[in-house]
Amino acid sequence: MAKVKVHIFLKPGVLDVQGKAVEGALNGLGWTGVSEARVGKLIQFDYAGDDVEAEVKKMCDTLLANTVIESYRIEVE
Amino acid sequence: MAKVKVHIFLKPGVLDVQGKAVEGALNGLGWTGVSEARVGKLIQFDYAGDDVEAEVKKMCDTLLANTVIESYRIEVE
Numbered sequence A, B: 001m002a003k004v005k006v007h008i009f010l011k012p013g014v015l016d017v018q019g020k021a022v023e024g025a026l027n028g029l030g031w032t033g034v035s036e037a038r039v040g041k042l043i044q045f046d047y048a049g050d051d052v053e054a055e056v057k058k059m060c061d062t063l064l065a066n067t068v069i070e071s072y073r074i075e076v077e
Helices: A017-027 A052-064 B017-028 B051-063
Strands: A002-010 A036-047 A069-077 B002-010 B033-048 B070-076
Touching: A002 A052, A002 B033, A017 A036, A017 B033, A017 B051, A036 B002, A036 B017, A052 A069, A052 B017, A069 B033, B002 B051, B017 B033, B033 B051, B051 B070
Parallel strands: none
Antiparallel strands: A002 A036, A002 A069, A036 B033, B002 B033, B002 B070
């Protein structure tokens, strides 16, 4: 049984409105040292099967990430 | 300048509907080995200032996480 983590972020150059909102809010609360905020998704699951990396890559391309605007990174433990 | 990553997940016991949806969809697409899927948020930003861990903890408690139902983990590089 493998523990899988998939990190999904908007590609650089795609406007990240959630990130901008977080940055603006933190700046407004007095944390003016915060910059370049980006908000992504983190999907965790257990996977029972062979060839984990390749299968998870297929899952990302099929369902988990919108590869037009998002990039992903896979971590298998 | 510190690179900060904050991982935010629903606490165990809180129903994660997004996770259930991902799990159901992957199972339906033939990946029956997927279980215990959970979907969280990952917030990344640069922080210029002192006492990074303590400040980021304050940010999480104030704005980034809803500590009633969410737990968070801070990574500083």
